[in-house]
């Protein structure tokens with residue numbers, strides 16, 4: 493949702509690093525240069541660092557979209573670990589969300605550049621990375637990590653808001669405008685995973701149209717079918733679709749290091765995923781930093797601070813519960829560091845039957861947290877504790893707040909942010925204060941959603957300031 497409620501731009505703030513943050517942008521394996529991304533491209537890509545300095549095969553893609561969302565799209569190439577001689581390696585790209593469906597023409601494109609750009613040798617085969625006439629999420633992936641579009645996509649929808657699903661249109665021939673039927677035959681199939689808990693929230697199509705907020709911005713939601721309804725703590729496995737001519741026999745199943753965790757509250761279909769290899773937890777829109785190195789150093793200029801958003805479909809009490817659930821999960825995982833192999837038995841979380849999911853990673857670093865906006869690789873436990881503390885202060889009415897423009901359904905909304913101060917500041921002063929990076933979180937929500945939270949969440953959990 494558009495968060496530029498005060499219609500503001502901002503200067504570049506100074507920012508302080510807090511204890512527990514170990515990610516430094518200079519250590520991230522930036523791949524823009526490696527991929528030679530032209531200026532006309534509305535996406536950036538960088539490899540997510542692994543814990544042991546090997547290639548993670550995982551990337552963060554950031555999108556410069558027309559709605560000011562700057563969504564994060566995560567892509568991870570998973571492949572079958574063992575490969576019999578003469579058999580085809582099974583691979584899939586787990587794509588966490590698909591962004592806003594941005595498409596712009598590639599001003600650098602000509603048939604000459606298309607023919608001459610990136611040639612790579614992989615497994616003895618020559619792979620040509622070619623530019624397309626337009627940049628969208630599909631052509632960008634084909635230009636970077638999926639030359640020729642040969643690897644199928646499994647899209648994990650962290651939830652159905654438009655800034656997470658509009659790119660599906662570009663990946664699924666039946667969902668909208670691209671690719672062409674001829675091209676579709678040559679590219680691998682796309683399948684979609686969503687939360688089983690949110691099935692009623694995203695089907696049938698009219699419901700998706702409303703809950704995706706596509707109606708509010710006057711566009712049509714993409715049409716797609718969810719092929720996997722993921723239950724809580726579901727280990728993500730990929731089954732090559734039977735219908736595809738390109739893949740191996742359909743009964744080939746690929747186990748991935750991902751597990752799904754239901755984290756309701758922002759929406760009823762919100763989910764998080766945990767990558768056991770990278771020890772990385774993605775919380776979708778559950779919460780994120782107001783701003784980060786990535787938002788401040790974006791090639792399209794600094795992005796406006798982004799509050800954690802709620803709307804009338806949100807449930808603050810469920811959201812509060814999801815924070816606690818995530819904290820418990822992260823703390824169990826962080827114990828791996830101290831107790832190693834004993835942890836899976838101790839965890840005792842129902843439904844975690846997947847060996848890879850339960851197995852402690854070979855390098856037992858603390859769990860990092862990443863989100864669908866602004867945030868990559870911060871210390872998960874610290875971040876959740878800090879957000880809990882901030883939300884508790886909001887519930888206690890201890891956080892300065894300002895009423896902002898009404899929501900699309902006429903609901904009154906407030907922005908809670910410590911940097912607002914308590915004096916009567918001018919709008920200009922407020923705008924400049926909001927860019928203050930001393931405070932890492934802010935919340936923008938309908939007032940009634942927060943009031944409902946005050947009624948339903950046990951006051952013992954938020955009534956007094958505390959540090960856990």
Ligand SMILES: [Zn+2]
Pocket residue numbers: 493651653758777
């Ligand atoms: Zn959202």
